[in-house]
Amino acid sequence: MRTFELNQELQRREQLEQELRATLAREQRVREEQNDFVAMVSHEFRPLAIISTSAQQLSRHLDAPLEKSLRRCQNIRDAGSRLLALVDDYLTYDRMADRQPASRFVNCDLHALLRGLIGEFPTGRINLDSRLSKAHFWCDAGLLHVAVRNLLANADRHAPAGAVIELLTDDDGDWVNLQISHTGALIAEDERERLLHKYYRGRQAQSSPGAGLGLFMVQRIAELHDGEVTLLSFGATS
Numbered sequence: 001m002r003t004f005e006l007n008q009e010l011q012r013r014e015q016l017e018q019e020l021r022a023t024l025a026r027e028q029r030v031r032e033e034q035n036d037f038v039a040m041v042s043h044e045f046r047p048l049a050i051i052s053t054s055a056q057q058l059s060r061h062l063d064a065p066l067e068k069s070l071r072r073c074q075n076i077r078d079a080g081s082r083l084l085a086l087v088d089d090y091l092t093y094d095r096m097a098d099r100q101p102a103s104r105f106v107n108c109d110l111h112a113l114l115r116g117l118i119g120e121f122p123t124g125r126i127n128l129d130s131r132l133s134k135a136h137f138w139c140d141a142g143l144l145h146v147a148v149r150n151l152l153a154n155a156d157r158h159a160p161a162g163a164v165i166e167l168l169t170d171d172d173g174d175w176v177n178l179q180i181s182h183t184g185a186l187i188a189e190d191e192r193e194r195l196l197h198k199y200y201r202g203r204q205a206q207s208s209p210g211a212g213l214g215l216f217m218v219q220r221i222a223e224l225h226d227g228e229v230t231l232l233s234f235g236a237t238s
Contacts, residue, residue, distance in 0.1 A: 047080070048083070050076070051080065104143075107138055109135050110169070113148070117152060133170075151214075158182070166179075175227075196216055
């Protein structure tokens with residue numbers, strides 16, 4: 001009996017140790033994510049300085065040439081758009097914590113949604129090849145808008161200037177396929193498996209704005225629609 005009780009006590013302590021290790025591992029991941037978040041925020045909220053500086057220049061030089069004033073106004077608009085996109089990303093990330101995403105699904109005009117997104121980019125930058133058999137699909141229109149916008153924005157950042165980004169859409173009954181392609185630099189082999197990780201930004205992205213959340217949220221939104229995200233090719237060196 002004494003041996004039996006000792007074995008039970010050892011098993012209980014071993015289980016407690018395993019639970020403690022798992023708890024410590026979770027806390028470590030949370031700390032790492034918090035550190036990544038702080039670093040990202042300190043970097044991504046720099047547009048506030050651009051807005052402040054440009055506004056000060058406008059107020060101090062009211063008689064400046066029109067070209068300079070327009071350029072400063074454009075700087076404010078661009079910085080404001082970056083901040084709005086960042087806030088939109090985090091509000092969307094918070095929404096995806098909802099365990100009942102289907103409650104926000106609607107009968108969405110997908111073609112109209114895509115046309116509206118293309119209008120946010122310079123004329124001719126995005127070429128839409130729509131082969132949808134119907135216009136409306138059952139989806140969360142708000143989340144889908146964020147997902148496709150993030151994919152197009154990512155392509156816009158990495159495609160060469162003047163290149164056309166191809167957006168192909170087709171469907172098989174109730175399932176929709178969205179494929180985005182462009183010419184661009186080779187994605188390093190050691191980065192391919194990490195592109196969809198939260199807060200991860202590849203070497204090519206270090207010089208451009210971004211929170212490292214865009215592709216991660218694309219994957220989460222696809223999962224909420226019972227879909228998936230697949231990297232089909234890795235770019236080219238030329």
